[in-house]
Amino acid sequence: xxxxxxxxxxxxxxxxxxxxxxxxxxxxxxxxxxxxxxxxxxxxxxxxxxxxxxxxxxxxxxxxxxxxxxxxxxxxxxxxxxxxxxxxxxxxxxxxxxxxxxxxxxxxxxxxxxxxxxxxxxxxxxxxxxxxxxxxxxxxxxxxxxxxxxxxxxxxxxxxxxxxxxxxxxxxxxxxxxxxxxxxxxxxxxxxxxxxxxxxxxxxxxxxxxxxxxxxxxxxxxxxxxxxxxxxxxxxxxxxxxxxxxxxxxxxxxxxxxxxxxxxxxxxxxxxxxxxxxxxxxxxxxxxxxxxxxxxxxxxxxxxxxxxxxxxxxxxxxxxxx
Ligand SMILES: NC(=O)C1=CN([C@@H]2O[C@H](COP(=O)(O)OP(=O)(O)OC[C@H]3O[C@@H](n4cnc5c(N)ncnc54)[C@H](OP(=O)(O)O)[C@@H]3O)[C@@H](O)[C@H]2O)C=CC1
Ligand SMILES: C[C@H]1O[C@H](OP(=O)(O)OP(=O)(O)OC[C@H]2O[C@@H](n3cnc4c(=O)[nH]c(N)nc43)[C@H](O)[C@@H]2O)[C@@H](O)[C@@H](O)C1=O
Numbered sequence: 001x002x003x004x005x006x007x008x009x010x011x012x013x014x015x016x017x018x019x020x021x022x023x024x025x026x027x028x029x030x031x032x033x034x035x036x037x038x039x040x041x042x043x044x045x046x047x048x049x050x051x052x053x054x055x056x057x058x059x060x061x062x063x064x065x066x067x068x069x070x071x072x073x074x075x076x077x078x079x080x081x082x083x084x085x086x087x088x089x090x091x092x093x094x095x096x097x098x099x100x101x102x103x104x105x106x107x108x109x110x111x112x113x114x115x116x117x118x119x120x121x122x123x124x125x126x127x128x129x130x131x132x133x134x135x136x137x138x139x140x141x142x143x144x145x146x147x148x149x150x151x152x153x154x155x156x157x158x159x160x161x162x163x164x165x166x167x168x169x170x171x172x173x174x175x176x177x178x179x180x181x182x183x184x185x186x187x188x189x190x191x192x193x194x195x196x197x198x199x200x201x202x203x204x205x206x207x208x209x210x211x212x213x214x215x216x217x218x219x220x221x222x223x224x225x226x227x228x229x230x231x232x233x234x235x236x237x238x239x240x241x242x243x244x245x246x247x248x249x250x251x252x253x254x255x256x257x258x259x260x261x262x263x264x265x266x267x268x269x270x271x272x273x274x275x276x277x278x279x280x281x282x283x284x285x286x287x288x289x290x291x292x293x294x295x296x297x298x299x300x301x302x303x304x305x306x307x308x309x310x311x312x313x314x315x316x317x318x319x320x321x322x
Contacts, residue, residue, distance in 0.1 A: 131242050
């Protein structure tokens with residue numbers, strides 16, 4: 001099968017199933033597809049269709065027969081959630097992806113995009129991390145269960161491509177943020193967690209905000225609107241066996257991130273550090289040159305993306321509205 005495909009997504013009325021459409025990623029993909037004029041989006045909430053239930057997924061595909069599938073439904077969380085609920089992170093993700101990929105194949109879906117994560121790579125992978133670093137060393141222990149499920153997802157897509165000549169591709173996003181993120185105080189990722197903590201400290205007049213770990217780990221952040229754009233770009237332009245990294249190239253330490261979020265939120269107190277919390281991977285900058293060579297680049301800077309996300313947070317999450 002060719003490495004690029006061109007017009008697969010040219011029919012704007014083709015039925016596209018966006019699994020996980022109310023989440024951070026799925027909602028951004030829906031916005032992007034709507035902006036581009038796609039008119040036939042197939043959407044189901046978790047309550048309407050539990051993707052861990054194989055028989056329900058099978059009947060759904062038999063009845064609806066989507067043409068394309070974007071798999072953005074998953075059990076997702078930050079370092080604490082991954083470390084605390086390993087059974088959920090491995091089992092739910094294996095179930096969702098196996099059910100959706102198999103039913104999509106059986107019921108004639110033309111193309112499927114699976115989403116993994118930068119945590120699939122070894123803890124001490126070369127930096128920036130090329131796609132070829134997959135399965136070359138031990139994983140980061142705090143998220144190895146989730147990572148194993150995501151690696152299995154990549155391999156499932158590859159296996160169906162090899163055995164059935166079926167067009168399943170995989171994108172590996174770096175750490176994401178933006179509207180509809182999860183702002184849970186413990187289970188979320190660092191960026192929404194800090195935004196909420198700084199905001200609540202500003203409102204309550206607290207003197208200090210405590211940040212987890214040492215502040216030294218490096219993370220690369222990508223705004224979810226850029227990710228959504230990259231997903232549609234890949235569906236339109238890529239049809240290869242290997243997964244594709246999706247990063248921004250914008251890397252900051254957690255300390256720098258905390259200072260930036262503090263400034264955007266307007267908290268004027270001090271930063272404290274909780275060294276009992278894990279740092280996780282020391283660094284995971286993706287090498288996104290493969291995606292760049294196909295012709296895609298990100299647009300949103302971290303500072304602009306943080307400002308936009310904080311505005312969204314004030315309007316949509318806060319009862320106090322500043
Ligand atoms: N957020 C990030 O920083 C990153 C995310 N990714 C990947 O992007 C994808 C989407 O993540 P993200 O948008 O952040 O996650 P969210 O938690 O924001 O959204 C996940 C979505 O999946 C749905 N879902 C979960 N379980 C089920 C189920 N059993 N049946 C049906 N729907 C279900 C959720 O519905 P409900 O809320 O109702 O349960 C929700 O709509 C994942 O594959 C993730 O690995 C990759 C790298 C970084
Ligand atoms: C996307 C990615 O997300 C996870 O990996 P992670 O990058 O380690 O994610 P994180 O955002 O939770 O933490 C990043 C860093 O930030 C520090 N940190 C400080 N203060 C808070 C804080 O308040 N909350 C959180 N969550 N982290 C904090 C934290 O200690 C760590 O050093 C996995 O789910 C993984 O599977 C995955 O794919």
